[in-house]
Amino acid sequence: MNTQQAVIELLEDLTGTDISNNLDENLFTSGVLDSMATVELLLELQAKFGIDVPVSEFDRSEWETPNKIIAKVESLA
């Protein structure tokens, strides 16, 4: 499974919504992710892709759309 598909599935698991047609949607301002869901997202990304993202380095603006998350994961993996 490629990164894009894996991130889409993770977000669907987490939020109950399929975002595959909305990859540039802002997940925070649209209310898809609140702060608790963001924490879960962070933990899941670390577990699933083996990437290391310290919570203190988690700048929301860099992770606000599915495409940004995919790019971030690919750059860190």
Add this chain to the structure above:
Amino acid sequence: MTVDIIKAIDAVATKTPNAVAYNYLGQTNTYAELKQDSDALANYIDGLNLATGSPIMVYGDQTFAMIATFLACVKSGHAYIPVDQHSPNERLLMIQEIAQPQLVIAVKTLPVELPETDILDAAQLQTVFQQASPYQLTHAVKNDDNFYIIFTSGTTGQPKGVQISHQNLISFVDWMVTDFDLPQRPISLAQAPYSFDLSVMDLYPTLVMGGELQVLPKKVTDNFKTLFATLPSLALNVWVSTPSLIDIILLEPSFKQDKYPELTHFIFCGEELTHQTAAELNRRFPAAQVFNTYGPTEATVAVTAVKITPAILNDYQRLPIGYAKADTTIQLDQVNAENQVGELIISGPSVSRGYLNSPEKTAQVFSTASQRAYRSGDLATIDATGLIFYKGRTDFQIKLNGYRIELEEVNHYLNQQDLIKQAVAVPKYNRQHKVTALLAYVVLKTSDDRPAFEVTKQLKQQLQQEMMAYMIPQRFVYRSALPLTVNGKVDIKALIKEANAND
């Protein structure tokens, strides 16, 4: 013993006028400024000749002007109703309708017109603050007079205004000051918005002790990078928050004693403190004291507390919520013979007189038989030493991130939406019995060809106009029908089971 909260705070201004009372991300205000601004505004309010004891609605954020305004209201003999800037317009209108305030002080610009009410806007407020004139306390809020009124969730979408008197607040503040071994002039975390009564837990104990409130506003906690850049600079002694917030903070490994040597107290309220969280805090801050507390808004913030020691962690997998404070009696009603579980009935001087302008709702849960008592709706057991253990709710009320939510109220709003034929909200729990999210199971009126994401987005946007953001379900699951019980009602228990089946 504190006899008067207002006089106690004014006394700090006389004794240590230049001490910092409020620190909003580096912008500081002293006790002298707190007295000066609240005096000036109290003088102005007196000039308006409002009806004696009528409440004043205060709308705004977490800046210094809020607390100066609160004090001005009570100095001039009026209770204040704190309303957070993130409240939907619908809620502002409902609170106005129930409370009938003659004056609204808008620390932030109101998003909606409130008819037939005088408004003091942010610019006018700053002008009033600048007209310094000492104020003589002659008719301040006292004894049984309302000090603040906080609106909480109601089952039918109508919020309920919990009336907290000066006497109620004194009972609470005295307990905080004497029973938690707090440092002198503590530097305390002020994170909760003022419409949430958790904020009272840091606000008044810190002010009467002459301490400093370090504000951590929502815009900072929302972005973890900013949050962790800010946190070390606060030099906190006393941490007050919901367990949910500390769970986020604990993800950062450097959050521990050697990096935060001044942090000596953690006080939690608003939702269940898990064994895991408390154990991790004890491990990272071995010298600090960790307290779990419990209480409904109707009994003034909190009425039980227990220090979570290694012995407590060893003895109990699900942590106790504490012992009743000395002036309060907590008993169980209708104890189940099998498991000794009963409903907590709280009586004592911090119990509210009831809901504002709502005699029927008040009569349902408050009694004045011998002493004022509140029927909490919380189930518990009490051991021989008086230690209390929470066991759930008698109704469909839940706690999410510390916020109290009536599932019926969420359902009420869901079912008002044009797109929705039928919907129910159910909680999703983690392994520690904590609610982590709300799920809405939805049957749409007509089948919608758009992707579910689009429908969910539209529903969330519509709901944001009407209900508090924390009540809006995080997830929407679309169904062609909902399961029913034999009585033909939606089978909520089956849906709760389904929502939690994968864990």
